[in-house]
Amino acid sequence: xxxxxxxxxxxxxxxxxxxxxxxxxxxxxxxxxxxxxxxxxxxxxxxxxxxxxxxxxxxxxxxxxxxxxxxxxxxxxxxxxxxxxxxxxxxxxxxxxxxxxxxxxxxxxxxxxxxxxxxxxxxxxxxxxxxxxxxxxxxxxxxxxxxxxxxxxxxxxxxxxxxxxxxxxxxxxxxxxxxxxxxxxxxxxxxxxxxxxxxxxxxxxxxxxxxxxxxxxxxxxxxxxxxxxxxxxxxxxxxxxxxxxxxxxxxxxxxxxxxxxxxxxxxxxxxxxxxxxxxxxxxxxxxxx
Amino acid sequence: xxxxxxxxxxxxxxxxxxxxxxxxxxxxxxxxxxxxxxxxxxxxxxxxxxxxxxxxxxxxxxxxxxxxxxxxxxxxxxxxxxxxxxxxxxxxxxxxxxxxxxxxxxxxxxxxxxxxxxxxxxxxxxxxxxxxxxxxxxxxxxxxxxxxxxxxxxxxxxxxxxxxxxxxxxxxxxxxxxxxxxxxxxxxxxxxxxxxxxxxxxxxxxxxxxxxxxxxxxxxxxxxxxxxxxxxxxxxxxxxxxxxxxxxxxxxxxxxxxxxxxxxxxxx
Numbered sequence: 061x062x063x064x065x066x067x068x069x070x071x072x073x074x075x076x077x078x079x080x081x082x083x084x085x086x087x088x089x090x091x092x093x094x095x096x097x098x099x100x101x102x103x104x105x106x107x108x109x110x111x112x113x114x115x116x117x118x119x120x121x122x123x124x125x126x127x128x129x130x131x132x133x134x135x136x137x138x139x140x141x142x143x144x145x146x147x148x149x150x151x152x153x154x155x156x157x158x159x160x161x162x163x164x165x166x167x168x169x170x171x172x173x174x175x176x177x178x179x180x181x182x183x184x185x186x187x188x189x190x191x192x193x194x195x196x197x198x199x200x201x202x203x204x205x206x207x208x209x210x211x212x213x214x215x216x217x218x219x220x221x222x223x224x225x226x227x228x229x230x231x232x233x234x235x236x237x238x239x240x241x242x243x244x245x246x247x248x249x250x251x252x253x254x255x256x257x258x259x260x261x262x263x264x265x266x267x268x269x270x271x272x273x274x275x276x277x278x279x280x281x282x283x284x285x286x287x288x289x290x291x292x293x294x295x296x297x298x299x300x301x302x303x304x305x306x307x308x309x310x311x312x313x314x315x316x317x318x319x320x321x322x323x324x325x326x327x328x329x330x331x332x333x334x335x336x337x338x339x340x341x342x343x344x345x346x347x348x349x
Numbered sequence: 350x351x352x353x354x355x356x357x358x359x360x361x362x363x364x365x366x367x368x369x370x371x372x373x374x375x376x377x378x379x380x381x382x383x384x385x386x387x388x389x390x391x392x393x394x395x396x397x398x399x400x401x402x403x404x405x406x407x408x409x410x411x412x413x414x415x416x417x418x419x420x421x422x423x424x425x426x427x428x429x430x431x432x433x434x435x436x437x438x439x440x441x442x443x444x445x446x447x448x449x450x451x452x453x454x455x456x457x458x459x460x461x462x463x464x465x466x467x468x469x470x471x472x473x474x475x476x477x478x479x480x481x482x483x484x485x486x487x488x489x490x491x492x493x494x495x496x497x498x499x500x501x502x503x504x505x506x507x508x509x510x511x512x513x514x515x516x517x518x519x520x521x522x523x524x525x526x527x528x529x530x531x532x533x534x535x536x537x538x539x540x541x542x543x544x545x546x547x548x549x550x551x552x553x554x555x556x557x558x559x560x561x562x563x564x565x566x567x568x569x570x571x572x573x574x575x576x577x578x579x580x581x582x583x584x585x586x587x588x589x590x591x592x593x594x595x596x597x598x599x600x601x602x603x604x605x606x607x608x609x610x611x612x613x614x615x616x617x
Contacts (some may be wrong), residue, residue, distance in 0.1 A: 072484055080484065101516055102488030121514070151433060164487060203362075206387030229487070232513055233432065235386035235543045237582035251525060259491075262516040265587070304517050305586040307608070314612040329587070333594045340600060 061092040061127040061144065061223040061252040061256045063113060068122035070108055072317070083280045086122070088333065095250050095257045097267040097288070101302035106260040107150075109277070111224050113268035114147040126224065144170050146222035150229045152213030153201070161187075161204075162197035165216045172220055186215040190245055206219070208236025213247075218249075225249065225257045231266050239263075243270050268292065268306035269328055276303045289325055308332050351409075352377040352505060352537050353398075360393060367393045368404075368560040377389035378535040380528070383567075386582035391541040394557075395509040398539075405486065414536035428498030432510035434490040435483070443485075443493050444478040447500050468496045471526055489516035495523070499530070501545055506530035508540040510546060525551050545578065546586045549606060556583070571608050 065088040072080045083105045090096045098106050108281065111117045112124055115131050115138055124131045124335040129141050138291055149155070165183045169176060176182070184194055190211040196204075201212050209231070217225065230246075231239045247270055248253045261267055267274070275285040278301040292298070295313045298305050303315075311332060314325050323335040351374040358371040358554050367390045385391050396402040398410075400420050408415040410423050417585060431437070440446040454515050477485065482493050491514050505510045506527075512520045525566050528550040531538050540547065548554050554571045556564035558581045564574050572578075575585045575593060585593075588611050592604040595615065605611035 080480075102514075102519060107486060122534070154433065181398075229514065233510060233543070235590075236579070236584035238387055239584070262514075264517075282389040298503045302516075302518060307591075311591070311608060311612060314609060318612060319616055329591060329594065333591070333598070336595065336600060337598050340615075 062092050063224065063256070063258065064088070064123075064125040065112075066123040066125070068112065068119045068124060070105075070112060070117060071120050072108075074120045081280055083112070086282060088275060088282065088285060090256065090258055092256050093250065093254050093272055094272040095246065095259065097271040097274045098258065098260045098277060099262065099264060099267065099274060099303050100283075102262075104277040105280040107228055108276055108280075110147065110228050110260055114145055115141060116147075121328060135342055138341075139172075143220045143226045144222055145226065146217035146220065148217050148225065148227040150232055152217075153206070153209035155213075156201045156209070159200060160193075160197065161199050161201050161212050164201050165219055166211060168216060171221045182219060183215075186218045187212075189218055189249070190215045192340055203316075205238075207234050209243065210234060210238065214242075214245075222243055223254075223256065225255050227257065227259045228261075229261050230259060231261065231263045239266065241307070246270055260326065262304055264304040264306050265308075268308065276301060278302065329346075350377050352411065353539070354408075354409045356407040357409070358397070358404055360402065360404040361396065362393075366560065371406075371560060371562075373555075373562070375537060375539060377537055378531070379553060380540070380551045381536040381553045381555060382532050382540045382542060382551040383555045383557055384542050384548060384578075384583060386543060388559070389557045390560040391543075391557060392509060393540055395429070395431075395507060398427070399506060400424065406500075409617075425501075426504045428501055428503030428506045430491075430495050430498045430506070430508050430511035432513050435496035437494060437497075438482040438490075441481055442478065443474065443480055443482050446482050446493060447496055450497065450501055457510060464500055468499050471499070471530075472496050472523065488516060488519065491515055492523070501533070503536065505537045505539060505558075508538065508542075510542055511540075513544075517546075520547070543583065545583055545589075549586070555606055556581070570606075572604060572606075574603075 065086045068083060068086040070083040072082055072307060098104050099201050112119055125146060153237060156164055162183055165186060166179050169182060171281060176185060188195060192211055201209060243266060246257055250257055271288050273286060274288045274291040276283040276291060285302045292306060292309045295305055308326055312326060316322055321339055326332045326335055353375040355373045358368045360368045384393060397404045411418045413423060415423060437444060440449055444465060448461045451461045469478060474492060474496055477489060482490060491511060495511060505616045514522060530536055548568060554568050555562055556567060556578060564571060564577060572589050575589055578585055588608050589604055589607050592600045592601060592611060601614045605614055
């Protein structure tokens with residue numbers, strides 16, 4: 061499901077004395093079936109952008125088109141739209157209100173498809189998608205640990221089978237094991253279930269490993285956007301705009317500045333270690349010869 | 350001298366023990382980071398110290414037992430900063446939010462104004478003073494929550510995942526500022542986190558797992574136990590993990606916490 065921003069601006073308290081511009085003239089296209097990341101310093105407009113994508117706020121100028129939906133249309137049917145677009149907030153688990161995981165996950169389906177008699181099997185299916193087995197259905201969501209709670213929250217969004225999944229800081233507060241599991245799950249949702257995923261985060265190391273495209277925001281404007289390799293290659297621009305730089309890229313840049321050696325594209329720490337080892341060995345051979 | 354001591358803490362949720370005979374002593378003026386994976390007992394411990402959870406323990410803070418009688422006096426001198434500041438905002442502007450606690454204590458308005466100026470400068474909040482705290486971004490809200498705690502000049506500052514929503518660059522600046530604050534004012538800092546990168550200015554790092562202290566040591570030597578940390582699900586700082594992998598190939602001979610020093614070590 062494609063997301064298009066056409067010259068979109070948004071202000072909080074629009075036309076009021078305390079108007080605060082959050083986004084300015086945004087033109088963007090988030091392509092289908094990819095994982096997109098949005099990064100930028102605090103207050104740069106990242107979370108506002110997500111709220112606009114879900115119709116929680118409407119743009120003060122411009123147009124947002126998500127798949128077949130034009131959010132600016134009069135009498136827009138948000139019910140249908142929300143079935144296709146799932147939003148996972150920061151700390152989604154803080155919004156739990158049901159006694160059991162099963163009820164919590166089934167809630168949206170009961171609202172959207174009250175006549176559906178196969179809700180239980182759907183609950184089991186989405187729990188499986190997030191790596192939780194059937195035994196969780198009868199457990200209280202409040203008794204789970206942080207990583208499990210996050211996965212239940214994501215399952216309760218996935219139950220309506222959204223084509224677009226929007227996530228605000230999905231790894232925040234998770235320990236390393238829970239984070240790695242979540243990253244694997246997101247990759248699986250993209251490749252096996254053809255979801256389009258848009259993630260806002262400052263966890264740029266996580267983003268570097270899983271995203272296809274990146275948008276960098278600063279002061280409500282797009283600084284740079286595109287394929288992650290091109291975006292993260294421009295370390296100076298990112299630093300100038302106070303955007304985070306992945307640690308792997310940071311080390312590569314330091315090595316380049318110190319030695320003039322370009323290690324090329326390295327997707328993770330293991331490939332960085334291998335590249336350092338091989339380069340050092342080559343240099344030793346050259347100096348020996 | 351210990352400013353805080355916990356002896357024989359036992360606590361359980363229904364039938365599940367979170368702590369069973371847990372003990373901890375924290376020295377005055379030190380910065381202690383307690384790290385652990387989800388479910389380790391970090392937030393429960395913060396809640397017990399804040400008096401939000403009742404426990405069976407002998408807890409002494411500022412040489413006074415933590416009980417109903419002393420609770421107000423003890424809480425008055427501890428600044429708590431939690432992970433979700435939304436739950437705590439009560440005023441319409443950041444400035445009023447910062448002034449709130451001191452106004453309630455009857456402090457003179459001029460003194461409050463001066464203090465707001467000082468704290469806003471330390472945490473770079475000058476431009477946000479007239480904003481509504483509810484309109485701010487997650488990271489800005491956490492900075493306001495931290496500033497509110499500093500306004501009271503606490504003797505102990507308890508941070509429960511308090512820098513979670515702040516981006517890496519700004520988080521490092523805040524950590525440096527807190528270190529100066531810790532040194533100059535001899536404020537004891539007790540920081541609870543799952544992110545070991547936040548422990549870089551601590552004097553002591555405690556790893557908590559399932560309510561038990563697994564590792565307790567001085568910083569950064571404690572990272573020699575990085576395998577144990579990783580095994581229980583903690584994310585070891587990037588530089589430590591990279592050092593460890595490079596050591597395997599004899600490219601470097603010791604661990605480095607600072608990336609620039611690490612790169613210099615690789616190409617010395």
